[in-house]
Amino acid sequence: xxxxNLTDSQKKARRGRNIALGAVLLGLVVLFYVVTxxxxxxGMAG
Amino acid sequence: MAVIEHHxxxxxxGEVYLSEASPRDFFELLxxxxxxxxxxxxFAGLVVAPGTINPFIGAIAILCIAVGAxxxxxxxxxxxxxxxxxxxxxxxRPIPSGRIRPEEALAFGLTLSAFSVAxxxxxxxxxxxxxxxxxxxxxxxxxxxxLKRSTPQNIVIGGAAGAxxxxxxxxxxxxxxxxxxxxxxxxxxxxxxxxxxxxxxxxMRDYDAxxxxxxxxxSGEATTKVQILIYAxxxxxxxxxxxxxxxxxxxxxxxxxxxxxxxxxxSVGVLRMPEGDRAMxxxxxxxxxxxxxxxAIFSGLMLDHLIASFGWVL
Numbered sequence: 540x541x542x543x544n545l546t547d548s549q550k551k552a553r554r555g556r557n558i559a560l561g562a563v564l565l566g567l568v569v570l571f572y573v574v575t576x577x578x579x580x581x582g583m584a585g
Numbered sequence: 586m587a588v589i590e591h592h593x594x595x596x597x598x599g600e601v602y603l604s605e606a607s608p609r610d611f612f613e614l615l616x617x618x619x620x621x622x623x624x625x626x627x628f629a630g631l632v633v634a635p636g637t638i639n640p641f642i643g644a645i646a647i648l649c650i651a652v653g654a655x656x657x658x659x660x661x662x663x664x665x666x667x668x669x670x671x672x673x674x675x676x677x678r679p680i681p682s683g684r685i686r687p688e689e690a691l692a693f694g695l696t697l698s699a700f701s702v703a704x705x706x707x708x709x710x711x712x713x714x715x716x717x718x719x720x721x722x723x724x725x726x727x728x729x730x731x732l733k734r735s736t737p738q739n740i741v742i743g744g745a746a747g748a749x750x751x752x753x754x755x756x757x758x759x760x761x762x763x764x765x766x767x768x769x770x771x772x773x774x775x776x777x778x779x780x781x782x783x784x785x786x787x788x789m790r791d792y793d794a795x796x797x798x799x800x801x802x803x804s805g806e807a808t809t810k811v812q813i814l815i816y817a818x819x820x821x822x823x824x825x826x827x828x829x830x831x832x833x834x835x836x837x838x839x840x841x842x843x844x845x846x847x848x849x850x851x852s853v854g855v856l857r858m859p860e861g862d863r864a865m866x867x868x869x870x871x872x873x874x875x876x877x878x879x880x881a882i883f884s885g886l887m888l889d890h891l892i893a894s895f896g897w898v899l
Contacts, residue, residue: 543603545603546603548605549603549604549605551607552604552605552606552607553604555607555608556604556606556607556608556611558608559608559611570645570704570708573641574641574642574645574707574708577639577641577642581639
Protein backbone atom coordinates (compact mmCIF):
# COMPACT_ATOMS: atom_id res chain seq x y z
CA UNK A 540 0.00 0.00 0.00
CA UNK A 541 1.32 3.46 -0.90
CA UNK A 542 1.57 5.84 1.97
CA UNK A 543 2.57 9.45 2.37
CA ASN A 544 5.25 10.18 4.90
CA LEU A 545 4.85 13.57 6.49
CA THR A 546 7.93 15.63 7.20
CA ASP A 547 8.51 16.96 10.71
CA SER A 548 7.38 20.46 9.73
CA GLN A 549 4.19 19.05 8.15
CA LYS A 550 3.46 17.04 11.30
CA LYS A 551 4.10 20.08 13.48
CA ALA A 552 1.83 22.25 11.32
CA ARG A 553 -0.95 19.64 11.35
CA ARG A 554 -0.71 19.26 15.12
CA GLY A 555 -0.92 23.06 15.51
CA ARG A 556 -4.00 23.23 13.28
CA ASN A 557 -5.66 20.36 15.15
CA ILE A 558 -5.08 22.02 18.52
CA ALA A 559 -6.41 25.36 17.20
CA LEU A 560 -9.51 23.67 15.75
CA GLY A 561 -10.09 21.80 19.01
CA ALA A 562 -9.83 25.06 20.96
CA VAL A 563 -12.32 26.75 18.61
CA LEU A 564 -14.81 23.87 18.97
CA LEU A 565 -14.46 23.91 22.76
CA GLY A 566 -14.95 27.67 22.71
CA LEU A 567 -18.16 27.25 20.68
CA VAL A 568 -19.49 24.70 23.17
CA VAL A 569 -18.84 27.09 26.07
CA LEU A 570 -20.29 30.01 24.07
CA PHE A 571 -23.57 28.23 23.27
CA TYR A 572 -23.84 26.96 26.85
CA VAL A 573 -23.45 30.42 28.38
CA VAL A 574 -25.71 32.07 25.77
CA THR A 575 -28.38 29.53 26.68
CA UNK A 576 -27.98 30.34 30.39
CA UNK A 577 -28.13 34.09 29.74
CA UNK A 578 -31.19 33.77 27.48
CA UNK A 579 -32.99 31.53 29.97
CA UNK A 580 -32.21 33.79 32.93
CA UNK A 581 -33.28 36.94 31.10
CA GLY A 582 -36.42 35.12 29.93
CA MET A 583 -37.30 34.19 33.51
CA ALA A 584 -36.58 37.71 34.73
CA GLY A 585 -38.89 39.14 32.07
CA MET B 586 -3.55 34.17 -9.29
CA ALA B 587 0.14 33.69 -8.65
CA VAL B 588 0.43 30.89 -6.19
CA ILE B 589 3.30 28.66 -5.15
CA GLU B 590 2.02 25.20 -4.34
CA HIS B 591 3.49 22.55 -2.08
CA HIS B 592 2.79 19.28 -3.82
CA UNK B 593 4.29 15.91 -3.23
CA UNK B 594 3.88 13.09 -5.66
CA UNK B 595 3.01 9.56 -4.57
CA UNK B 596 5.09 6.97 -6.41
CA UNK B 597 1.91 5.48 -7.90
CA UNK B 598 1.33 8.66 -9.88
CA GLY B 599 -1.28 10.36 -7.67
CA GLU B 600 -0.67 13.77 -6.20
CA VAL B 601 -1.34 14.84 -2.65
CA TYR B 602 -1.22 18.27 -1.12
CA LEU B 603 0.47 18.45 2.25
CA SER B 604 -0.10 21.72 4.01
CA GLU B 605 2.49 23.35 6.23
CA ALA B 606 0.15 26.17 7.20
CA SER B 607 0.20 26.97 10.89
CA PRO B 608 -2.70 28.48 12.89
CA ARG B 609 -0.72 31.74 12.80
CA ASP B 610 -0.95 31.77 8.97
CA PHE B 611 -4.74 31.41 9.17
CA PHE B 612 -4.87 34.15 11.78
CA GLU B 613 -2.89 36.37 9.40
CA LEU B 614 -5.63 35.84 6.78
CA LEU B 615 -7.98 37.70 9.13
CA UNK B 616 -5.98 40.96 8.72
CA UNK B 617 -5.56 41.43 12.50
CA UNK B 618 -4.58 45.11 12.22
CA UNK B 619 -7.73 46.00 10.29
CA UNK B 620 -9.69 43.81 12.70
CA UNK B 621 -8.41 45.82 15.67
CA UNK B 622 -9.90 48.99 14.17
CA UNK B 623 -13.19 47.18 13.50
CA UNK B 624 -13.32 45.79 17.04
CA UNK B 625 -12.62 49.20 18.50
CA UNK B 626 -15.25 51.11 16.48
CA UNK B 627 -17.84 48.35 16.96
CA PHE B 628 -17.18 48.46 20.70
CA ALA B 629 -17.63 52.25 20.58
CA GLY B 630 -21.02 51.79 18.88
CA LEU B 631 -21.98 49.29 21.57
CA VAL B 632 -20.95 51.62 24.42
CA VAL B 633 -22.41 54.84 23.01
CA ALA B 634 -25.79 53.32 22.09
CA PRO B 635 -28.67 54.09 24.45
CA GLY B 636 -29.76 51.11 26.52
CA THR B 637 -27.94 48.17 28.00
CA ILE B 638 -26.74 44.80 26.83
CA ASN B 639 -25.71 41.80 28.92
CA PRO B 640 -21.87 42.02 29.15
CA PHE B 641 -21.42 38.43 27.97
CA ILE B 642 -23.78 38.94 25.01
CA GLY B 643 -21.93 42.20 24.27
CA ALA B 644 -18.61 40.33 24.25
CA ILE B 645 -20.08 37.73 21.85
CA ALA B 646 -21.33 40.56 19.63
CA ILE B 647 -17.82 42.05 19.43
CA LEU B 648 -16.32 38.60 18.80
CA CYS B 649 -18.80 37.94 15.95
CA ILE B 650 -18.15 41.36 14.38
CA ALA B 651 -14.38 40.78 14.65
CA VAL B 652 -14.61 37.30 13.11
CA GLY B 653 -16.94 38.58 10.37
CA ALA B 654 -14.49 41.36 9.55
CA UNK B 655 -11.65 38.83 9.57
CA UNK B 656 -13.62 36.54 7.26
CA UNK B 657 -14.06 39.34 4.75
CA UNK B 658 -10.28 39.94 5.01
CA UNK B 659 -9.65 36.27 4.18
CA UNK B 660 -12.00 36.47 1.18
CA UNK B 661 -10.20 39.64 0.07
CA UNK B 662 -6.83 37.87 0.29
CA UNK B 663 -8.22 34.90 -1.64
CA UNK B 664 -9.40 37.09 -4.51
CA UNK B 665 -6.46 39.50 -4.50
CA UNK B 666 -3.65 36.93 -4.24
CA UNK B 667 -2.45 37.77 -7.76
CA UNK B 668 -1.90 41.47 -7.07
CA UNK B 669 -0.75 40.85 -3.49
CA UNK B 670 2.14 38.82 -4.90
CA UNK B 671 3.39 41.86 -6.83
CA UNK B 672 3.05 44.62 -4.24
CA UNK B 673 5.88 44.93 -1.66
CA UNK B 674 3.40 45.71 1.13
CA UNK B 675 1.44 42.47 0.58
CA UNK B 676 3.89 40.00 -1.02
CA UNK B 677 4.51 38.18 2.27
CA ARG B 678 0.83 37.44 2.91
CA PRO B 679 0.01 33.74 3.42
CA ILE B 680 -1.34 33.02 -0.09
CA PRO B 681 1.26 34.76 -2.30
CA SER B 682 4.06 33.34 -0.14
CA GLY B 683 2.63 29.83 -0.64
CA ARG B 684 1.85 29.02 3.00
CA ILE B 685 -1.89 28.72 2.36
CA ARG B 686 -3.64 27.68 -0.84
CA PRO B 687 -6.37 29.94 -2.31
CA GLU B 688 -9.10 27.32 -1.89
CA GLU B 689 -8.18 26.93 1.80
CA ALA B 690 -8.50 30.70 2.28
CA LEU B 691 -11.83 30.72 0.44
CA ALA B 692 -13.25 27.89 2.57
CA PHE B 693 -11.90 29.53 5.73
CA GLY B 694 -13.45 32.90 4.82
CA LEU B 695 -16.84 31.46 3.87
CA THR B 696 -17.01 29.26 6.99
CA LEU B 697 -16.16 32.12 9.33
CA SER B 698 -18.64 34.41 7.54
CA ALA B 699 -21.47 31.93 7.99
CA PHE B 700 -20.63 31.21 11.64
CA SER B 701 -20.15 34.85 12.66
CA VAL B 702 -23.46 35.96 11.09
CA ALA B 703 -25.43 32.97 12.42
CA UNK B 704 -24.08 33.29 15.98
CA UNK B 705 -24.65 37.06 16.03
CA UNK B 706 -28.24 36.49 14.87
CA UNK B 707 -28.92 33.72 17.39
CA UNK B 708 -27.20 35.33 20.38
CA UNK B 709 -27.92 39.05 19.80
CA UNK B 710 -30.40 40.03 17.09
CA UNK B 711 -31.01 39.45 13.40
CA UNK B 712 -30.81 43.11 12.34
CA UNK B 713 -27.22 43.27 13.61
CA UNK B 714 -26.54 39.91 11.91
CA UNK B 715 -28.03 41.20 8.66
CA UNK B 716 -25.82 44.31 8.82
CA UNK B 717 -22.76 42.10 9.44
CA UNK B 718 -23.67 39.87 6.48
CA UNK B 719 -24.11 42.96 4.29
CA UNK B 720 -20.73 44.32 5.47
CA UNK B 721 -18.95 41.07 4.56
CA UNK B 722 -20.70 41.00 1.18
CA UNK B 723 -19.89 44.67 0.56
CA UNK B 724 -16.18 44.26 1.34
CA UNK B 725 -15.64 40.91 -0.39
CA UNK B 726 -17.84 41.35 -3.45
CA UNK B 727 -18.66 45.04 -4.03
CA UNK B 728 -15.23 46.41 -3.03
CA UNK B 729 -12.75 43.57 -3.67
CA UNK B 730 -14.26 41.94 -6.75
CA UNK B 731 -15.85 44.93 -8.41
CA LEU B 732 -14.76 48.44 -7.36
CA LYS B 733 -11.10 47.91 -6.44
CA ARG B 734 -9.93 47.15 -9.96
CA SER B 735 -12.43 49.26 -11.88
CA THR B 736 -12.64 52.79 -10.42
CA PRO B 737 -10.36 55.28 -8.64
CA GLN B 738 -13.32 55.92 -6.34
CA ASN B 739 -12.89 52.32 -5.08
CA ILE B 740 -12.02 53.21 -1.50
CA VAL B 741 -14.60 56.01 -1.26
CA ILE B 742 -17.49 53.60 -1.84
CA GLY B 743 -15.68 50.53 -0.51
CA GLY B 744 -14.90 52.45 2.68
CA ALA B 745 -18.51 51.85 3.69
CA ALA B 746 -17.51 48.28 4.63
CA GLY B 747 -15.09 49.58 7.25
CA ALA B 748 -17.63 52.13 8.48
CA UNK B 749 -20.45 49.71 9.30
CA UNK B 750 -19.03 48.18 12.54
CA UNK B 751 -20.10 51.01 14.93
CA UNK B 752 -23.55 50.84 13.31
CA UNK B 753 -23.61 47.08 13.94
CA UNK B 754 -22.52 47.65 17.55
CA UNK B 755 -25.34 50.19 17.94
CA UNK B 756 -27.85 47.76 16.40
CA UNK B 757 -26.72 45.04 18.84
CA UNK B 758 -27.91 47.19 21.75
CA UNK B 759 -30.92 49.00 20.29
CA UNK B 760 -32.11 46.49 17.69
CA UNK B 761 -32.40 49.35 15.21
CA UNK B 762 -30.69 51.94 13.04
CA UNK B 763 -31.00 55.63 13.88
CA UNK B 764 -29.58 59.01 12.83
CA UNK B 765 -26.97 58.73 15.61
CA UNK B 766 -25.67 55.42 14.28
CA UNK B 767 -25.63 56.86 10.75
CA UNK B 768 -23.39 59.69 12.07
CA UNK B 769 -21.03 57.09 13.62
CA UNK B 770 -20.99 55.37 10.21
CA UNK B 771 -20.26 58.67 8.42
CA UNK B 772 -17.27 59.49 10.65
CA UNK B 773 -15.35 56.40 9.44
CA UNK B 774 -16.83 56.58 5.93
CA UNK B 775 -15.62 60.16 5.34
CA UNK B 776 -12.31 59.52 7.12
CA UNK B 777 -11.36 56.56 4.88
CA UNK B 778 -10.50 58.42 1.63
CA UNK B 779 -8.06 60.85 3.29
CA UNK B 780 -6.49 57.96 5.23
CA UNK B 781 -6.12 55.64 2.23
CA UNK B 782 -5.11 58.24 -0.35
CA UNK B 783 -2.33 59.42 1.97
CA UNK B 784 -1.06 55.81 1.87
CA UNK B 785 -1.70 55.56 -1.88
CA UNK B 786 0.42 58.67 -2.47
CA UNK B 787 3.58 57.11 -1.09
CA UNK B 788 2.71 53.60 -2.34
CA MET B 789 1.60 54.88 -5.78
CA ARG B 790 4.16 52.85 -7.72
CA ASP B 791 2.98 49.64 -6.08
CA TYR B 792 -0.63 50.21 -7.13
CA ASP B 793 0.50 51.30 -10.59
CA ALA B 794 2.50 48.10 -11.03
CA UNK B 795 -0.57 45.91 -10.47
CA UNK B 796 -3.03 48.11 -12.37
CA UNK B 797 -5.23 49.01 -9.40
CA UNK B 798 -6.74 52.41 -10.28
CA UNK B 799 -5.97 54.38 -7.13
CA UNK B 800 -6.66 58.11 -7.40
CA UNK B 801 -2.97 59.24 -7.42
CA UNK B 802 -2.06 57.10 -10.43
CA UNK B 803 -5.29 57.85 -12.34
CA SER B 804 -6.01 61.54 -11.67
CA GLY B 805 -2.55 62.60 -10.50
CA GLU B 806 -1.01 63.81 -7.28
CA ALA B 807 -2.54 67.33 -7.43
CA THR B 808 -6.15 66.09 -7.66
CA THR B 809 -5.52 63.55 -4.90
CA LYS B 810 -4.14 66.20 -2.55
CA VAL B 811 -7.23 68.41 -3.08
CA GLN B 812 -9.56 65.43 -2.58
CA ILE B 813 -7.71 64.50 0.63
CA LEU B 814 -8.24 68.01 1.98
CA ILE B 815 -11.96 67.98 1.04
CA TYR B 816 -12.53 64.66 2.83
CA ALA B 817 -10.48 65.79 5.85
CA UNK B 818 -12.72 68.88 6.18
CA UNK B 819 -15.88 66.75 5.81
CA UNK B 820 -14.57 64.32 8.46
CA UNK B 821 -13.74 67.16 10.85
CA UNK B 822 -17.28 68.55 10.42
CA UNK B 823 -19.16 65.25 10.82
CA UNK B 824 -17.09 64.35 13.91
CA UNK B 825 -18.58 67.28 15.87
CA UNK B 826 -22.18 66.50 14.79
CA UNK B 827 -22.76 64.15 17.79
CA UNK B 828 -22.63 67.25 20.01
CA UNK B 829 -25.25 69.04 17.88
CA UNK B 830 -27.47 65.96 17.87
CA UNK B 831 -27.24 65.82 21.66
CA UNK B 832 -25.66 62.39 22.08
CA UNK B 833 -22.28 63.86 23.02
CA UNK B 834 -21.33 66.78 25.27
CA UNK B 835 -19.85 70.17 24.43
CA UNK B 836 -16.57 68.89 25.88
CA UNK B 837 -16.49 66.12 23.27
CA UNK B 838 -17.41 68.65 20.57
CA UNK B 839 -14.43 70.86 21.46
CA UNK B 840 -12.13 67.81 21.60
CA UNK B 841 -13.36 66.61 18.18
CA UNK B 842 -13.03 70.10 16.71
CA UNK B 843 -9.40 70.35 17.89
CA UNK B 844 -8.61 66.92 16.44
CA UNK B 845 -10.40 67.89 13.21
CA UNK B 846 -8.25 71.00 12.94
CA UNK B 847 -5.20 68.74 13.29
CA UNK B 848 -6.52 66.44 10.55
CA UNK B 849 -7.10 69.41 8.23
CA UNK B 850 -3.68 70.87 9.16
CA UNK B 851 -1.87 67.67 8.14
CA SER B 852 -3.95 67.55 4.92
CA VAL B 853 -2.88 71.11 4.09
CA GLY B 854 0.70 69.91 4.63
CA VAL B 855 0.07 67.23 1.99
CA LEU B 856 -1.47 69.84 -0.33
CA ARG B 857 1.68 71.94 -0.05
CA MET B 858 3.94 68.96 -0.73
CA PRO B 859 5.94 69.60 -3.93
CA GLU B 860 4.86 67.59 -6.99
CA GLY B 861 7.09 64.55 -7.42
CA ASP B 862 8.38 64.64 -3.81
CA ARG B 863 9.83 61.15 -3.38
CA ALA B 864 10.14 61.14 0.42
CA MET B 865 6.47 62.21 0.85
CA UNK B 866 6.98 62.94 4.54
CA UNK B 867 3.74 65.01 4.89
CA UNK B 868 1.70 62.14 3.38
CA UNK B 869 3.30 59.68 5.81
CA UNK B 870 2.59 62.05 8.70
CA UNK B 871 -1.05 62.42 7.62
CA UNK B 872 -1.41 58.64 7.34
CA UNK B 873 -0.03 58.15 10.86
CA UNK B 874 -2.15 60.98 12.29
CA UNK B 875 -5.31 59.69 10.61
CA UNK B 876 -5.05 56.42 12.59
CA UNK B 877 -4.55 58.31 15.86
CA UNK B 878 -7.43 60.62 14.89
CA UNK B 879 -10.00 57.86 14.43
CA UNK B 880 -9.01 56.07 17.63
CA ALA B 881 -9.14 59.38 19.52
CA ILE B 882 -12.58 60.34 18.15
CA PHE B 883 -14.18 57.03 19.10
CA SER B 884 -12.33 57.00 22.45
CA GLY B 885 -13.65 60.52 23.07
CA LEU B 886 -17.20 59.44 22.30
CA MET B 887 -16.96 56.47 24.68
CA LEU B 888 -15.35 58.49 27.46
CA ASP B 889 -17.95 61.20 27.03
CA HIS B 890 -20.74 58.64 27.28
CA LEU B 891 -19.24 57.07 30.41
CA ILE B 892 -18.82 60.47 32.06
CA ALA B 893 -22.43 61.34 31.22
CA SER B 894 -23.67 58.01 32.55
CA PHE B 895 -21.98 58.75 35.88
CA GLY B 896 -23.87 62.01 36.00
CA TRP B 897 -20.94 64.33 35.40
CA VAL B 898 -21.45 67.16 32.94
CA LEU B 899 -18.72 68.71 30.83
